[in-house]
Amino acid sequence: MTFATGGGLQGMSEVRVHISVSADGYVAGPDQSLENPLGVGGESLHDWLVALRAWREPHGLEGGEVNASSQVVEESLANVGAEIMGRGKFGGGPGPWGDEWQGWWGDEPPFHMPVFVLTHHEREPLTLSDTTFTFVTDGIEAALDRARDAAGAKDVLVGGGAGVINQYLAAGLVDELEVNVVPLLLGDGARLFDGLGPDLQLEQVRAIEAPGVTHLKYRVVR
């Protein structure tokens, strides 16, 4: 690990993960596809989230609930200066890029910050409204360097999917991890912590009970 990518070494900027997980540990169900980007049953992982005003307002939607999850969602959105995501989260299928696919989110993506997409295939940056997607082909550490530069004093969010989160965890590059445990079994799919083990030491920071979800926050111990 170099100084430039060591989590928490550059002042207050941290690398954070906020992810919804089924009770059996999946962040997406089986058979992910264009029609089912989170796999069969995976959309239900976010039922608790999309019902909240704290999520609906920044997504331009009216109404919504206020409950014990609201604070957690506000915190998850606060002080984030850049996001890193895998190609699966950006979408468009495998292989070389065409120009057609512009992500799942339409002309007004909800990120409002620089986004770095990990991919094996080069593509020019794509700007939609106030979000610029930059496609990074030289690996997770390079993507983190660029995201840190873009985020400045703010934090970097590793947004998913599971494969990308697990890679950053395995590399020791994540500082804080919030797991939103949903009372739901998916049975198969993409698993958080897959391929990891006791070398990744966690400290429980807090747990918050909320309607239809429990928020478990961990810090990675170094």
Place this chain on the structure above:
Amino acid sequence: MTFATGGGLQGMSEVRVHISVSADGYVAGPDQSLENPLGVGGESLHDWLVALRAWREPHGLEGGEVNASSQVVEESLANVGAEIMGRGKFGGGPGPWGDEWQGWWGDEPPFHMPVFVLTHHEREPLTLSDTTFTFVTDGIEAALDRARDAAGAKDVLVGGGAGVINQYLAAGLVDELEVNVVPLLLGDGARLFDGLGPDLQLEQVRAIEAPGVTHLKYRVVR
């Protein structure tokens, strides 16, 4: 499912599970053995528990902490009239029984109630102090019938390991499930919810944050 084994149909008696699980979903680590009955690293799943007065006192040990877990442990021990366990939890290795193996717990087992051990090999009942171990060879529903009879108006605990718990969950025979999530990765081993899926519907009853563990209680929705 027959009337006799339908959870909750016989008055107030319920079938309950209380189990400690790593953040990556394992109730025991890899390579379970006589020396490592909970697998490599698995003992650490119970660090939070064995520190508590609420656990130490019924096990004949002095001292111990009182914290947010105390109430949860007291509840887990209260109103239980019989326990069902797998052969792995009772121990002694696979194959036909000798008379030598009398469980892991010495002459004063901590159960103080009838215990039903699921096994493929017949063995006469074994009484140690106020615990009688009865060996059941005709399957999980038969074991539950016998445990219900022994428990009377009290509840039946399905005590583990993971395989037995997963079988009772898959058969729709569990009413309540408390998962004690420990901030620890085991990476491999015996997984809670293995082989299950969305057919098992859970409702989150509560979540309690405590030192080094979070207690998630679910009810099975029928």
